[in-house]
Amino acid sequence: MSATPHQPTVTxxxxxxxxxxxxxxxxxxxxxxxxxFLGRFRLxxxxxxxxxxxxxxxxxxxxxxxxRDFCETKIDxxxxxxxxxxxxxxxxxxxxxxxxxxxxxxxxxxxxxTQVYYNKALALVGSASPAIGALLSAHQSIGVPQPLxxxxxxxxxxxxxxxxARTDISAxxxxxxxxxxxxxxxxxxxxxxxxxxxLDGVKLWTTNGVVADLLVVMARVPKSxxxxxxxxxxxxxxxSEGVTVENRNAFMGLRGLENxxxxxxxxxxPAANRIGAEGAGLKIALTTLNTGRxxxxxxxxxxxxxxxxxxxxxxxxxxxxxxxxxxHEAVGxxxxxxxxxxxxxxxxxxxxxxxxxxxxxxxxxEAALAKLYGSEMAWLMAxxxxxxxxxxxxxxxxxxxxxxxRAVPAEQILRDLRINRIFEGSTEIMHLLIAREAVDAxxxxxxxxxxxxxxxSDKAKAGANAGVFYxxxxxxxxxxxxxxPRSYGEFNQQVDLSPHLRYVERxxxxxxxxxxxxxxxWQGRMETKQGFLGRIVDIGAELFAMSAACVRAEHLRTTEExxxxxxxxxxxxxxxxxxxxxxxxxxxxxxxxxxxxxxVKGVLSGTYEWLEQGVIDPSGEGxxxxxxxxxPANKENVHRxxx
Numbered sequence: 328m329s330a331t332p333h334q335p336t337v338t339x340x341x342x343x344x345x346x347x348x349x350x351x352x353x354x355x356x357x358x359x360x361x362x363x364f365l366g367r368f369r370l371x372x373x374x375x376x377x378x379x380x381x382x383x384x385x386x387x388x389x390x391x392x393x394x395r396d397f398c399e400t401k402i403d404x405x406x407x408x409x410x411x412x413x414x415x416x417x418x419x420x421x422x423x424x425x426x427x428x429x430x431x432x433x434x435x436x437x438x439x440x441t442q443v444y445y446n447k448a449l450a451l452v453g454s455a456s457p458a459i460g461a462l463l464s465a466h467q468s469i470g471v472p473q474p475l476x477x478x479x480x481x482x483x484x485x486x487x488x489x490x491x492a493r494t495d496i497s498a499x500x501x502x503x504x505x506x507x508x509x510x511x512x513x514x515x516x517x518x519x520x521x522x523x524x525x526l527d528g529v530k531l532w533t534t535n536g537v538v539a540d541l542l543v544v545m546a547r548v549p550k551s552x553x554x555x556x557x558x559x560x561x562x563x564x565x566x567s568e569g570v571t572v573e574n575r576n577a578f579m580g581l582r583g584l585e586n587x588x589x590x591x592x593x594x595x596x597p598a599a600n601r602i603g604a605e606g607a608g609l610k611i612a613l614t615t616l617n618t619g620r621x622x623x624x625x626x627x628x629x630x631x632x633x634x635x636x637x638x639x640x641x642x643x644x645x646x647x648x649x650x651x652x653x654x655h656e657a658v659g660x661x662x663x664x665x666x667x668x669x670x671x672x673x674x675x676x677x678x679x680x681x682x683x684x685x686x687x688x689x690x691x692x693e694a695a696l697a698k699l700y701g702s703e704m705a706w707l708m709a710x711x712x713x714x715x716x717x718x719x720x721x722x723x724x725x726x727x728x729x730x731x732x733r734a735v736p737a738e739q740i741l742r743d744l745r746i747n748r749i750f751e752g753s754t755e756i757m758h759l760l761i762a763r764e765a766v767d768a769x770x771x772x773x774x775x776x777x778x779x780x781x782x783x784s785d786k787a788k789a790g791a792n793a794g795v796f797y798x799x800x801x802x803x804x805x806x807x808x809x810x811x812p813r814s815y816g817e818f819n820q821q822v823d824l825s826p827h828l829r830y831v832e833r834x835x836x837x838x839x840x841x842x843x844x845x846x847x848x849w850q851g852r853m854e855t856k857q858g859f860l861g862r863i864v865d866i867g868a869e870l871f872a873m874s875a876a877c878v879r880a881e882h883l884r885t886t887e888e889x890x891x892x893x894x895x896x897x898x899x900x901x902x903x904x905x906x907x908x909x910x911x912x913x914x915x916x917x918x919x920x921x922x923x924x925x926x927v928k929g930v931l932s933g934t935y936e937w938l939e940q941g942v943i944d945p946s947g948e949g950x951x952x953x954x955x956x957x958x959p960a961n962k963e964n965v966h967r968x969x970x
Contacts, residue, residue: 470497
């Protein structure tokens, strides 16, 4: 598609350079997942399972008790679904409870919860209403509080954090009508003018934007004398002159979501509201998401727990052919999948969250894997629940109630969860993001070898460095503890999990060998092999989940009365996961990627257009992408601040 007049024209290489510049370049702390992709199974980084301090746990549990009572007595999920709106009194009640300040330090009026308990709260409130979970998450995980916590000045924290903790709702505005995961084409501008910047542009899918008081806006500052320029982050007052919410968007799920289209026309923003330096906006956004992404798997864990509850109750009550449907193997396999996967997702979430709280490890890959794996597996669990419920799974809760049955919103959770595979980085983008981090060690020593712009002398130097690195690294991929029958013996309790950890160790080395072979084979074309890279990442996600499940089971064995049962669930999950891993390894080299590329070329060239004959397209008229030309608003402002 050709660029509109205001849209920057960006080559693929330029877009990649912008994304690369926004990455955190250094690894100052150890990373379990990074080591895993390099073929090194560093169990010592996650075992024994890290634990929160007692005072943090007590504060968190006290808030969870209050939040549970609020959810049970004040939130009417069916009403939110029916009216596609979260009632103002519910939002104000959450403000009074402190739910908008869960992650904000107590010195700014927040609750100061840890990441672990913030996630537990999101899982709880998200189970009552996914729309409310999204409201609170967007406000704190990616809205104003998190980037200010990491990059804000003391004056900015003093000014905005108390408001975010109790009264104001915040939103994060990056996406534009023609800009999704390619921020190099960002068109919203912020032109310096004295002590201000003047914003012009249009932002799409602004979660919380319809009701927000404060906005984090990413805009491009033009390079000029005294201004470095580049994509930059700003805190913008939503009520500023020239800010117009032009539309409240509606979706297949999350019907209470306050998501809109926001236009900026000559909006003056004080330079004091700029977060970080000019040009640091994308780095701020990506760093914010390192832990911000954990909010999505938190709500996926809550969804899994609810799916398990409904599957258990329904499958025990529903009888066919003389016995409960749970005892028919076809249904029982689905219940086992839901139970085992929920256990593993909670293990991944709790482990990643506790590591985030301790700040001893770099968890950028772990958080991304948690988001990727959680969103994909939660969708599968919800789909299986609908299948277990049969026709009742497809029927709405309102219809079920109208004819006298329990109002179980199974079809709703399927719709609500679907967005998580797109939110905060689609599955496809997460594959590429994680793959880039996973091969970072290789690119740091051998990247110049496959860079067409590097000189022969640079390539020669890179070749020498690569030779030294691989001479030390490759021999270590031949053998390891996974081949010794007594390795990880402390996990051999009433149920033996040690074979699964040996499998993870062997598979990590195999994964690293596969990656090295692919880089040797494809070199500079490796980045185009998205199918291969996606499978590499999916294998890593499964290995991480297996590791987390085993570590959590051992932790629960020593701290809870249901330790044996935890071992059983971990064992079931690992057995299921190993089947998926074996299949993924096989598909690294036996797949239809080449055939698929040829078919795609044929589809886009019109070769197969005859296949589309015989149907009616019910789509309406209009452009595929709305015009986002800067200028004054010509629509009514539907901004609706809640007080």
